[in-house]
Amino acid sequence: MTRSQAGRIAALTLAFTAACGKDPVSIAGRDASTITANGAATTSRAGNDDDEHGAPTIAMRDDCDPTDPAWAPTGGCLLRRGNVRQAEFNLELTSPLITSTVGHMAWRMDPTYLVVQAGRTVRVTNEGGRAHTFTEVRQFGGGKVPPLNRGMAVAPECPGSVNVAPGATVEVDGLAVGNHHFQCCIHPWMRELIKVQERDQNSSAAM
Numbered sequence: 318m319t320r321s322q323a324g325r326i327a328a329l330t331l332a333f334t335a336a337c338g339k340d341p342v343s344i345a346g347r348d349a350s351t352i353t354a355n356g357a358a359t360t361s362r363a364g365n366d367d368d369e370h371g372a373p374t375i376a377m378r379d380d381c382d383p384t385d386p387a388w389a390p391t392g393g394c395l396l397r398r399g400n401v402r403q404a405e406f407n408l409e410l411t412s413p414l415i416t417s418t419v420g421h422m423a424w425r426m427d428p429t430y431l432v433v434q435a436g437r438t439v440r441v442t443n444e445g446g447r448a449h450t451f452t453e454v455r456q457f458g459g460g461k462v463p464p465l466n467r468g469m470a471v472a473p474e475c476p477g478s479v480n481v482a483p484g485a486t487v488e489v490d491g492l493a494v495g496n497h498h499f500q501c502c503i504h505p506w507m508r509e510l511i512k513v514q515e516r517d518q519n520s521s522a523a524m
């Protein structure tokens with residue numbers, strides 16, 4: 318990936334900026350309370366590629382059970398309702414048939430593949446109850462939580478990645494034409510491929 322493909326940080330009214338200058342991801346709240354209340358947002362936004370109206374959107378999802386106290390030492394679970402206790406999460410982390418982390422499939426990007434026209438802003442909302450990141454990486458790899466990285470080398474972009482709190486939204490802007498790989502640097506099986514096309518390749522979706 319060239320430097321030009323890395324995109325740029327979008328200017329946002331909420332000045333909660335990403336730490337890495339080459340990171341195309343910037344963070345905003347759906348409203349002021351989204352950031353300050355750390356997950357108090359109650360609206361739900363589906364993950365859809367809406368090329369004609371509004372921004373294409375991706376949801377980062379999990380299904381943590383807020384009644385399970387085992388989540389508390391690592392940020393808790395800010396969902397109102399969820400079905401996965403930490404013991405189950407740990408059981409789903411691996412398979413004896415696979416040498417690397419598998420991960421609980423409720424922890425996911427939705428959708429995992431998105432085609433957008435060049436120049437579009439992609440909005441990514443953490444709809445889960447746990448922290449996630451939406452980090453562009455040159456190649457998929459492990460994240461910044463070593464116990465979740467079995468068999469994976471750490472992606473070099475991950476140690477400096479910025480967490481997205483439950484309820485918060487990041488905007489990805491300025492992506493060059495081509496394929497872009499994003500992952501959660503906490504749960505590295507949460508992966509996203511964004512394919513950016515020239516605007517005139519699909520006239521019905523041209524801006």
Ligand SMILES: [Cu+2]
Pocket residue numbers: 424448449450501502503504507
């Ligand atoms: Cu995650």
